Amino acid sequence: MATKKPLKILFLAAEVIPFAKTGGLADVAGSLPKAIKALGHDIRVAMPRYGRIGREEFGLVEVVPPFPVPMDSETENARILQGTLGADVPVYMVDNAKYYDRDGIYMYPDDAERFVFFCRAAMEMLKTPELDWCPDIIHCNDWHTAIIPNWTKTIYADDPFFADVATVYTIHNLAYQGIFGYRVLEIAGIAEYGFLSHAEVADLAEVVDLMARGIYYSDIINTVSETYAQEILTPEFGERLDPILRDRRDRLFGILNGIDVETLNPATDEYIEQNFDVSSLDKKTANKLALQREGGLSENGNVPLIGMISRLTDQKGFDLIGEIIEPAMKNLDFQLVLLGTGEPQYHDFFSDLARRYADRMAVFLTFNTPLAQRIYAGSDIFLMPSRFEPCGLGQLVAMRYGSVPVVRATGGLADTVRDFDAVEGEGNGFSFQEYTGMALYAALVRALETYKHGDVWRQLVLRGMTADYSWTASARKYINLYHRALGMKEDRAGQAI
DSSP: OOOOOOOEEEEEOSOOTTTOOSSHHHHHHHHHHHHHHHTTOEEEEEEEOOTTSOHHHHTOEEEEEEEEEEETTEEEEEEEEEEEETTTEEEEEEEOHHHHOSSOSSOOTTHHHHHHHHHHHHHHHHTSTTTOOOOSEEEEETGGGTHHHHHHTTTTTTOGGGTTOEEEEEESOTTOOOEEOTHHHHHTTOGGGOSOOOTTOGGGGTSEEHHHHHHHHOSEEEESSHHHHHHTTSTTTSTTOHHHHHHTGGGEEEOOOOOOTTTSOTTTOTTSSSOOOGGGGGGHHHHHHHHHHHHTOOOOSSSOEEEEEOOBSGGGTHHHHHHHHHHHHHHSOOEEEEEOOBOHHHHHHHHHHHHHTTTTEEEEOSOOHHHHHHHHHHOSEEEEOOSOOSSOSHHHHHHHTTOEEEEESOHHHHHHOOBOBTTTTBOSBEEEOSOSHHHHHHHHHHHHHHHTSHHHHHHHHHHHHHSOOOSHHHHHHHHHHHHHHHHHHHHTTTOOO
């Protein structure tokens, strides 16, 4: 069995803050490695070097000169530039102008080829003499890096360099699977092995589902909350991969995400109007008044202000909000500030509402980090009625900033938001079970009625602000998962997969 020794980990992700971000994956990839490093392990990050990542801005230096990367029957050159995450976590950036010198990160016709190249370059990078480093664990995240566990059981299976390397695969959102055609197998050098085969997932014999391959071949699989790890075993949440997940449930785990509590700190946040903490909670009102001014709302420190920061999609519960927002605006006393982008129908819908309720609703159809921080700090209530939510970070940040969450009890929302019990005086938010407009409306009414009781509300806020949402506890669980992966690899050495 694996000994409890300091580990060497290569952590691969398509996006990492502060270098590149489109969603929550970047937040995790920018925070978890620092927490693991702080526990005494040698963790290094790999990502593509997109065109927007400036060499001078981030102090990047070349650490591996151009080397060949196999792509089907040809090769493409990559070089490795190194930056730093935090004070001391190396970040290896795969540099290739053909694939990455573009304005965006995703949504290109050759995305499959781009991320296969990134993964293959990362694997070949490890074998270069300049690096002189071999990990114990390769930690892959989402479909962009899911081909690596597949390779460790195929084209790298007999490579002595990787003989003792175990893989961990994290599912951040099962809905995004990386589905492509047969050509991807040729590009990845595994065409001879063909499509995956599973009796209960027939279309795997017709498409290349990279997420499915990460699940099928990894030594350990995890997702970003304990509840979501159980939910994805069911047809309702399994996105048709639940049969494969059930087959591998003995190696499927849930570890809740944390947040970067040093950066996300209302006591020091440079973006908000007035810094505050649990001992100076009354100062939060200044942030509320400033947010009302910024949104063109009536300035009133007593009216409850609801904040939302989200993609405008049905997954995030906007179909439910569409059902109840008009009666809520007519019958309940609150203001709403919404920040986000998404489906055009919701852009039009909320823009129209904001015009009709100009003194009570502000809608910002963009994403703006400083404004997001001001919404967390200025809102009283934070709304997340998601249909499904693997983990969710918004509710954690909101509680840290003294905004009480109203959520649907699913995935990580169920794991982090405990429904308020007025009799027992327990809980840190408001949640509902059924995915219906009526259930959402009822939860919102409960929150608004509780807000009227200042002392009770203050205790709700303080429970949220004083909880520990740091990465430290989660990082320890990942270390245990890494050791478990090494143990499973040893236990089945020589066995066929």
